[in-house]
Amino acid sequence: MKLILAAFLLGATPAMADWAETLAEARGQTVYWNAWGGDPRTNAFIEWVSARTEAEFGVSVQQVKLSDTAEAVARVRAEKAAGQIEGGAVDLVWINGPNFMAMKDEALLHGPFVAGLPNAAGVDLSEGAAATLDFTVPVEGMEAPWRLAKFVFAHDSARAPEPPRSMAGFVDWAKAHPGRMTHPNPANFMGATFLKQALVELAPDRAALAAPATDAAFGAQTAPLWQWYDALRPHLWREGAAYPENESVQAQLLNDGEVDIAMFFDPAAPAALIAQGVLPETVRVFVPDAGTIGNISFVAIPFDAAHRAGAEVVANFLLSPEAQAQMQNIEVLGSYSVLDPARLDDAAKAAFAALPTAPALPRLEDLGATLPEPHPSWMTRLTEEWAKRYTP
Known part of the structure; x- marks a missing residue:
């Protein structure tokens, strides 16, 4: 040999x-x-x-x-x-x-x-x-x-046929459907990604997110995010007093009919969970019009x-x-x-x-633009600041 x-x-x-x-x-x-x-x-x-x-x-x-x-x-x-x-x-x-x-x-x-x-x-x-x-x-x-991974939302199309089309739109949607959405705790990657997705859409200067988060940049770029979240939180599941531990727990809430929206970092996850009987057959994937974070x-x-x-x-x-x-x-x-x-x-x-294929499996063209992840320092600071602001 x-x-x-x-x-x-x-x-x-x-x-x-x-x-x-x-x-x-x-x-x-x-x-x-x-x-x-x-x-x-x-x-x-x-x-x-x-x-x-x-x-x-x-x-x-x-x-x-x-x-x-x-x-x-x-x-x-x-x-x-x-x-x-x-x-x-x-x-x-x-x-x-x-x-x-x-x-x-x-x-x-x-x-x-x-x-x-x-x-x-x-x-x-x-x-x-x-x-x-x-x-x-x-x-x-x-x-x-x-x-590949790409952040997506999923909604029960039977209970919530018209999901929000932007992160800013989640506030109006939640006000009209109180208690019908939540997000995983930001201590979990999925909850942190929800905050990053909102930051990418709401930051005054998205280009600043590609650089390490200095004190000045973090304060300036996250100010609209916290204003948005303060308006959203009272209308979340359990009025924002509790959060599912991770995406699996949130998926169970969607299946149990406690919420109408969930989120995943795998566009195929809802279709797979439907096939396993974990989610209702009426669940479909959606993304904001401006696209979502991917990596x-x-x-x-x-x-x-x-x-x-x-x-x-x-x-x-x-x-x-x-x-x-x-x-x-x-x-x-x-x-x-x-x-x-x-x-x-x-x-x-x-x-x-x-x-x-499967009815709930999105086509690549359905997933919209892929938005770049912020520099890693932003996620670390986001989760720390969220905990400081919203943890009793």
């Missing part, structure tokens, strides 16, 4: 030779993928990934289910503080925004590695493209994209990962048309692909075209 590999490497391009070495090193490894464990569909997809990478590359995946990505960051940080430079417990981590920025700033990441992944050729990595930025922070090859989910490899080669193999497989089509299947996960459709060959295009 070694002679065959050596002969192959002699005739390979440098990039192909490097990848062949990575595949050889990765065989037999178990990759410990630290990923949020709160979504059964995502957990099942990761199990499928493990079965496929083990069958094809001899690399298995063990999901370490997190309640907060910061847990993995803290683990890697502690290992570095202890002087550990290899054999780390975290091989791969699903990461975004402030956590990525912290790991990048503290030199906790392996890489850059994305340019060396063969399947990265299917992604638009040109300067300024969505896959090159994470909440405005340049990725610089330190994390690989794997799924790409990434995976990164810590600097001291014990199985770096295996982690790169998994990151590369996640970018394959096979994995991306499986992920986009509404019956599996329903997350939109990060691949550039113009870069797909005919077989891949046919695979995506054959994916099942």
